[in-house]
Amino acid sequence: MNKEKDDTRQIAFDAICQVLERNRSLDAVLDLLLSRQADGRDKAAAYRLIICCLRQKGVLEAIIEPLLRRAPPQRVLCILLLGAAQLIFLDVPRHAAINTTVNLTRKNGFSGFTGLVNAVLRKIADQGPECLEGLDQERSNLPTWLWQEWEKAGFNPRKLAQCLSYEVPLDLSVKSGVTAPEGGEFLCAESYRYPVGTKVNLLPGFEEGQFWVQDVAASLPAWLLRVQNGEKVADLCAAPGGKTAQLVMAGGQVVAVEKDQKRTKRLKENLTRLQLQAQIVTSDAAQLQYKNEFDAILLDAPCSATGIFRRHPDVLHIKKPKEISGLVKVQRELMQAALTYLKPCGRLMYSVCSLQAAEAEEQARYIATLPGVELKPFTVDEIPFLPEAVTKEGWIRTLPFMWSDKGGMDGFFMARFIKK
Numbered sequence: 001m002n003k004e005k006d007d008t009r010q011i012a013f014d015a016i017c018q019v020l021e022r023n024r025s026l027d028a029v030l031d032l033l034l035s036r037q038a039d040g041r042d043k044a045a046a047y048r049l050i051i052c053c054l055r056q057k058g059v060l061e062a063i064i065e066p067l068l069r070r071a072p073p074q075r076v077l078c079i080l081l082l083g084a085a086q087l088i089f090l091d092v093p094r095h096a097a098i099n100t101t102v103n104l105t106r107k108n109g110f111s112g113f114t115g116l117v118n119a120v121l122r123k124i125a126d127q128g129p130e131c132l133e134g135l136d137q138e139r140s141n142l143p144t145w146l147w148q149e150w151e152k153a154g155f156n157p158r159k160l161a162q163c164l165s166y167e168v169p170l171d172l173s174v175k176s177g178v179t180a181p182e183g184g185e186f187l188c189a190e191s192y193r194y195p196v197g198t199k200v201n202l203l204p205g206f207e208e209g210q211f212w213v214q215d216v217a218a219s220l221p222a223w224l225l226r227v228q229n230g231e232k233v234a235d236l237c238a239a240p241g242g243k244t245a246q247l248v249m250a251g252g253q254v255v256a257v258e259k260d261q262k263r264t265k266r267l268k269e270n271l272t273r274l275q276l277q278a279q280i281v282t283s284d285a286a287q288l289q290y291k292n293e294f295d296a297i298l299l300d301a302p303c304s305a306t307g308i309f310r311r312h313p314d315v316l317h318i319k320k321p322k323e324i325s326g327l328v329k330v331q332r333e334l335m336q337a338a339l340t341y342l343k344p345c346g347r348l349m350y351s352v353c354s355l356q357a358a359e360a361e362e363q364a365r366y367i368a369t370l371p372g373v374e375l376k377p378f379t380v381d382e383i384p385f386l387p388e389a390v391t392k393e394g395w396i397r398t399l400p401f402m403w404s405d406k407g408g409m410d411g412f413f414m415a416r417f418i419k420k
């Protein structure tokens with residue numbers, strides 16, 4: 001492999017192009033791209049650069065575009081984003097940022113644009129932090145459709161966009177009976193928070209399967225299902241398995257269903273590392289043959305994932321409004337199926353990591369209208385450490401700026417129902 005080609009900036013460029021041009025999720029491209037880079041520090045630097053570009057894309061474009069007479073090819077714009085991010089947000093010295101970006105332009109077949117890249121980046125470097133003056137940074141960084149939908153839902157999009165300006169800590173769910181690794185802050189339930197930059201695989205106990213990575217908000221749906229020892233539980237959309245692990249730990253006899261083969265493999269690997277056992281079924285969870293069988297079901301449904309934009313800023317750019325209606329349809333099919341699989345008096349937890357009302361609040365309203373189902377509202381007593389998340393309808397809605405003094409949390413929605 002050509003080492004020179006595989007440097008930090010080349011990896012960042014390849015990743016940004018795949019996300020922005022091909023709408024591929026960052027997770028999907030990173031595994032492959034980062035495996036090309038042997039040096040851990042270079043990997044971390046590439047990751048930092050990619051994340052910064054995706055978080056600040058709107059602001060960077062607002063700075064770059066007035067400096068262009070006509071639009072260059074999309075890939076040259078990606079190169080400019082990388083160069084400008086280094087100058088404005090990552091404190092890379094002017095000389096290094098400009099020279100390496102000009103080299104990147106040449107190496108990727110855009111020799112005719114090296115002059116332009118050089119000139120634009122010099123202007124940005126000359127302006128320094130002043131280039132941010134007068135810019136509505138929050139508004140620039142959110143796509144208009146998300147800003148509007150979040151505003152309509154009453155979520156304060158400006159405060160949400162502010163979550164893009166800080167680095168995100170690491171949250172672990174820790175097995176019961178195990179001491180959490182040192183250096184973490186206890187949050188709630190089985191969740192601990194570690195400082196930004198903590199490497200999970202270097203923490204003592206990782207190999208032994210004593211904990212797993214899971215945002216504190218993501219740990220709430222399985223925890224609030226209050227599974228009792230020996231209960232028969234289905235986790236209908238299970239991979240990569242953070243919530244399955246919680247359900248098993250709580251003592252459930254868990255059937256974990258996952259449609260995607262590759263993700264099922266990851267689910268199995270994760271449960272093996274954690275030394276936890278569940279019956280794993282690879283199938284469309286809407287097509288199973290169960291009837292009146294489970295005491296409790298977790299439906300952590302496939303969704304737009306807009307609630308996880310702090311950790312995965314790619315969602316801001318790859319998700320499109322027209323995708324939502326297809327997801328709403330799948331979520332409803334899964335809900336209907338879940339209600340068939342549930343025993344009378346059984347509990348259904350519906351959750352999504354989405355900030356889109358159509359996938360969350362409106363879906364909860366829809367389930368409540370189905371025959372034979374009733375909402376079991378959450379009360380503040382059940383979640384006293386986060387009372388602001390309990391809505392007047394009795395749902396739980398976490399928002400990324402909740403606990404912002406500690407580093408925030410993912411945006412999750414959950415609603416609990418009982419089969420009559």
Ligand SMILES: C[S@@+](CC[C@H](N)C(=O)[O-])C[C@H]1O[C@@H](n2cnc3c(N)ncnc32)[C@H](O)[C@@H]1O
Pocket residue numbers: 236237238239240241242243244257258259260263283284285286300301302303334
């Ligand atoms: C939000 S993720 C689940 C995350 C998981 N509950 C956890 O906590 O680790 C949704 C998962 O549902 C899977 N999925 C999507 N449609 C499905 C279906 N019809 N049946 C079963 N699984 C499905 C996706 O492949 C994805 O792994």
